Amino acid sequence: MSPPVPPTPSARPAWAQVRAAFEAAQRLPQAERLGWLQAQVQAGDCSAAVADEVRSLLAHAPPDDAPDTGFLQTPARWADGAPPPDAPAPSDPPLQPGQRLGAWAVVDRLGTGGMAEVWRVRRADGAWQGEAAVKVLKRGMDSEAVLARFALEQRALARLQHPHIARLLDAGRTAGGQPYFVMEKVDGLPLDRATENLPLEARLALFLQLADAVAHAHRQLLVHRDLKPGNVLVTAEGQVKLLDFGIAKALDPTAGGWEAADTTQAGQRPFTPHYASPEQARGEPIGTGTDLYSLGVLLYVMLTGLRPYGRRARSPHEVLRSVLEETPTRPSALSPDEVPDPRWTQHRRRLQGDLDNILLKALEKLPERRYASVEALAADVRAFLGGFPVQARPAGWAYVARKFLRRQWLPVGLSALALASLVGGLGAARWQAEAAAQARDEARAQLAAVKRITGELVFRFGDAVSTLPGGPEAQAEMLRSTLDQLDTLAGPLPQDSGLQALRAATLARLGELQGKRDMTDERLVAQAENTLKLAVAQGEAAWDAQHGDWRFASWHARALNALAQVRRLQRQPGAGLESLTLAVLRLDQALATGPGDEGRAHLLGVRAGSLLLAAQLHDQPTMASLRQPDQALALFDRAEADLRALLAEDRLLATLDRQRVPGDPSVRVYLRHELGTVLGGRALVHLGRNALEPARQAAEAALALRRENLVAEPHNLEWREGLMVESNTLALVLLRQGQGPAALDAARTSWDTAAALARDEGPQGRHAQAPLFLAPQLGQALALNHQHAQALAVVLPAYARWQALVADGSSPTARRRLAQLALLGANSHAALGQTAAARPLLAQALDLLPPLLTDAAQAEEAGRLHAQALALQARLAPRLQTPPRP
Numbered sequence: 001m002s003p004p005v006p007p008t009p010s011a012r013p014a015w016a017q018v019r020a021a022f023e024a025a026q027r028l029p030q031a032e033r034l035g036w037l038q039a040q041v042q043a044g045d046c047s048a049a050v051a052d053e054v055r056s057l058l059a060h061a062p063p064d065d066a067p068d069t070g071f072l073q074t075p076a077r078w079a080d081g082a083p084p085p086d087a088p089a090p091s092d093p094p095l096q097p098g099q100r101l102g103a104w105a106v107v108d109r110l111g112t113g114g115m116a117e118v119w120r121v122r123r124a125d126g127a128w129q130g131e132a133a134v135k136v137l138k139r140g141m142d143s144e145a146v147l148a149r150f151a152l153e154q155r156a157l158a159r160l161q162h163p164h165i166a167r168l169l170d171a172g173r174t175a176g177g178q179p180y181f182v183m184e185k186v187d188g189l190p191l192d193r194a195t196e197n198l199p200l201e202a203r204l205a206l207f208l209q210l211a212d213a214v215a216h217a218h219r220q221l222l223v224h225r226d227l228k229p230g231n232v233l234v235t236a237e238g239q240v241k242l243l244d245f246g247i248a249k250a251l252d253p254t255a256g257g258w259e260a261a262d263t264t265q266a267g268q269r270p271f272t273p274h275y276a277s278p279e280q281a282r283g284e285p286i287g288t289g290t291d292l293y294s295l296g297v298l299l300y301v302m303l304t305g306l307r308p309y310g311r312r313a314r315s316p317h318e319v320l321r322s323v324l325e326e327t328p329t330r331p332s333a334l335s336p337d338e339v340p341d342p343r344w345t346q347h348r349r350r351l352q353g354d355l356d357n358i359l360l361k362a363l364e365k366l367p368e369r370r371y372a373s374v375e376a377l378a379a380d381v382r383a384f385l386g387g388f389p390v391q392a393r394p395a396g397w398a399y400v401a402r403k404f405l406r407r408q409w410l411p412v413g414l415s416a417l418a419l420a421s422l423v424g425g426l427g428a429a430r431w432q433a434e435a436a437a438q439a440r441d442e443a444r445a446q447l448a449a450v451k452r453i454t455g456e457l458v459f460r461f462g463d464a465v466s467t468l469p470g471g472p473e474a475q476a477e478m479l480r481s482t483l484d485q486l487d488t489l490a491g492p493l494p495q496d497s498g499l500q501a502l503r504a505a506t507l508a509r510l511g512e513l514q515g516k517r518d519m520t521d522e523r524l525v526a527q528a529e530n531t532l533k534l535a536v537a538q539g540e541a542a543w544d545a546q547h548g549d550w551r552f553a554s555w556h557a558r559a560l561n562a563l564a565q566v567r568r569l570q571r572q573p574g575a576g577l578e579s580l581t582l583a584v585l586r587l588d589q590a591l592a593t594g595p596g597d598e599g600r601a602h603l604l605g606v607r608a609g610s611l612l613l614a615a616q617l618h619d620q621p622t623m624a625s626l627r628q629p630d631q632a633l634a635l636f637d638r639a640e641a642d643l644r645a646l647l648a649e650d651r652l653l654a655t656l657d658r659q660r661v662p663g664d665p666s667v668r669v670y671l672r673h674e675l676g677t678v679l680g681g682r683a684l685v686h687l688g689r690n691a692l693e694p695a696r697q698a699a700e701a702a703l704a705l706r707r708e709n710l711v712a713e714p715h716n717l718e719w720r721e722g723l724m725v726e727s728n729t730l731a732l733v734l735l736r737q738g739q740g741p742a743a744l745d746a747a748r749t750s751w752d753t754a755a756a757l758a759r760d761e762g763p764q765g766r767h768a769q770a771p772l773f774l775a776p777q778l779g780q781a782l783a784l785n786h787q788h789a790q791a792l793a794v795v796l797p798a799y800a801r802w803q804a805l806v807a808d809g810s811s812p813t814a815r816r817r818l819a820q821l822a823l824l825g826a827n828s829h830a831a832l833g834q835t836a837a838a839r840p841l842l843a844q845a846l847d848l849l850p851p852l853l854t855d856a857a858q859a860e861e862a863g864r865l866h867a868q869a870l871a872l873q874a875r876l877a878p879r880l881q882t883p884p885r886p
Contacts, residue, residue, distance in 0.1 A: 099174075101121065104123060104170065105124040116135055118133050120185065164241060166184045204385055206238070223290060226294075289367035293364075295374065296359055330356045500541050508559035512559075536563060573617040577614055587607040591604070639678045647668065679699075680725060683730075695733045705722075710723060724774075731781060734746055755771075779798075780824055782794065788828035792825060812852055850866065
């Protein structure tokens with residue numbers, strides 16, 4: 001027997017207030033709703049009349065365990081205008097299975113809300129196959145305002161024709177007079193659930209689909225006003241569908257009847273508090289900026305699994321207060337303990353800078369400070385994906401610096417005078433003193449304070465600068481400003497080595513940042529070179545007096561390493577080795593001073609990096625080098641010794657792990673990564689000397705370290721890239737050894753890893769071109785295993801792309817790659833008896849290879865390929881010349 005139903009009150013309060021309280025109660029477990037409602041009355045957040053109305057609605061609402069497929073998980077939103085007092089309780093469904101609605105046959109109920117139901121229907125007249133969804137009012141819900149709202153949603157859908165908006169198919173009235181409309185049935189997950197565990201690029205791609213749909217609605221002069229995960233479904237095919245235009249607002253003043261349906265007695269408008277804009281929360285007029293703000297909230301949730309504010313709010317009132325008052329937390333600055341998204345740690349560094357700024361601009365409290373349109377927001381997201389500058393700008397360096405100082409390294413004991421001087425402007429050192437002696441004393445005091453703080457910034461927290469908001473440009477601007485302040489304050493004073501050391505280390509950090517930009521731009525390369533040369537010169541000037549400070553010594557060596565990287569980009573391996581030789585010498589001297597465990601660990605780590613790069617500049621096929629394999633192997637050995645010495649010190653590594661920036665890999669995992677790079681480089685040197693067994697051993701050891709790192713951190717992009725690289729190196733060795741099955745396994749691992757990285761990063765990612773470089777190994781491995789048809793499926797697409805890229809002025813390496821792919825294609829065509837297809841490919845290989853035999857960098861590999869091509873030509877010649885049998 002069902003419980004008694006409370007009588008429906010005859011005096012009706014404003015329906016918008018009832019709706020808000022009813023929805024808040026529905027989000028609670030069924031057993032807690034009435035107690036929560038009474039607490040709201042006692043706290044003054046809800047009137048007795050509203051509470052009575054909500055109790056009545058709760059009594060008629062479906063139980064928690066009622067079936068719900070997710071199509072209409074929340075009730076449709078209605079403006080003021082309650083159902084008439086004498087309306088029957090809306091408990092009986094308005095439709096029955098098998099019932100006809102015009103050309104449609106009702107199948108079953110998909111979901112129900114407080115005012116409407118959604119049913120599955122099929123076309124009954126044979127004109128169209130498939131299913132649709134019909135939305136129909138419940139009996140008794142046909143007040144004037146409710147009918148106006150229902151008609152509004154129907155008209156909204158009729159105006160919208162977009163692939164990412166659920167389409168309106170039909171409309172009418174039931175035999176009982178209830179209005180209904182038929183729309184596209186969408187099977188999918190709500191947006192927040194659909195994005196769980198997706199890579200960053202895939203999430204942004206889904207968001208762009210949604211943004212395009214909302215922008216289309218805006219072009220049709222419609223504002224959705226209730227964008228939230230439940231109103232955005234994602235199909236199994238990865239297509240976004242925007243639903244529920246039940247509270248859409250027309251911006252077209254000629255669309256009669258829309259504004260009337262939007263107005264409420266209380267001057268309020270319906271919305272979902274967690275995704276509402278500040279102007280919605282205040283009951284102010286709304287426009288397209290309202291949807292833009294809600295898109296910002298949705299994007300924040302998609303990227304972090306959290307809302308930007310109000311995460312501890314327990315009532316609609318608290319939620320609205322957070323919308324109006326709380327500043328959104330930068331998504332990259334969230335606490336790791338707070339974020340439920342397992343991929344956030346992997347994405348955190350990529351959120352820093354541009355994505356942080358995009359979100360904060362979309363979530364500005366004032367509409368005029370947000371993006372001008374949804375298209376502008378989408379354009380910034382596309383710019384981020386493509387690696388281009390975005391409109392959203394970081395805060396100025398002074399604001400960033402003050403925030404960073406307060407949060408991380410401002411000494412507690414700094415005097416109020418020094419603090420005021422720092423925050424108010426370190427460069428404003430134009431003292432109007434009564435006496436020169438007093439001015440010098442004050443200058444020395446100020447300079448001492450600035451040196452202490454700068455030392456903390458550069459020496460202790462130098463790497464943490466990269467976590468500052470605003471991206472590399474804002475970080476570089478803060479470092480440049482620090483240099484300006486040092487120069488201004490030090491101007492009237494004698495130079496000292498401590499100040500030189502500070503300037504050198506600051507310049508080193510600045511040069512490293514500049515060296516991480518687009519190094520295909522010669523202007524940027526020159527800028528980084530000049531900064532690093534200055535850093536090295538000042539570091540050398542301070543070396544004798546300061547090299548006992550291991551932090552300074554570490555940064556000085558890092559400047560030399562970064563300068564060597566620039567020389568490598570400039571194809572000057574000899575000049576790069578000069579910098580690295582000096583770096584190793586200086587690190588040896590610093591280690592001899594006995595810097596303690598922490599200092600020794602840092603210095604050994606930097607020295608291993610110096611030795612690794614020096615080895616690569618001596619001999620590495622993937623970069624400009626001196627082709628001196630013996631020296632390279634000796635340096636690889638020294639780098640390996642430093643890294644293994646560090647990996648053996650468990651207690652020290654645990655101490656260093658406690659100091660690392662949240663989100664960074666553990667020190668042990670990072671050292672394993674560096675060791676894998678050393679062993680992989682050694683394998684390539686052995687391969688170049690045709691020392692195949694040592695090459696195989698080194699490649700297998702490197703690959704084992706990559707796999708070990710992926711067990712610890714399976715989503716780390718660098719570790720996955722390492723797996724791709726080392727698998728490819730092992731495949732090269734095994735192919736040379738003729739070990740078909742093992743070579744195919746290694747080549748397939750590299751190929752599949754590259755494909756996964758390309759999918760995760762999107763078409764603009766740096767791994768999208770990986771098949772061009774990996775196809776020769778996989779194609780050769782397939783051919784070695786007599787899988788020639790599969791080999792052609794890999795080789796020919798890569799050949800076609802290289803053919804389009806290679807022109808008369810192409811590099812020798814590019815021409816060799818094209819020749820190799822042409823030869824592989826010719827070989828597999830020949831093996832399949834397709835000599836007509838093999839002949840032009842072989843001819844092209846034979847045309848490309850001879851000029852490469854005189855190129856020192858290409859001669860060995862080109863000679864091997866040329867010999868193979870001649871052998872294939874000899875095998876094909878008789879077959880081509882023998883007349884067909886009669």
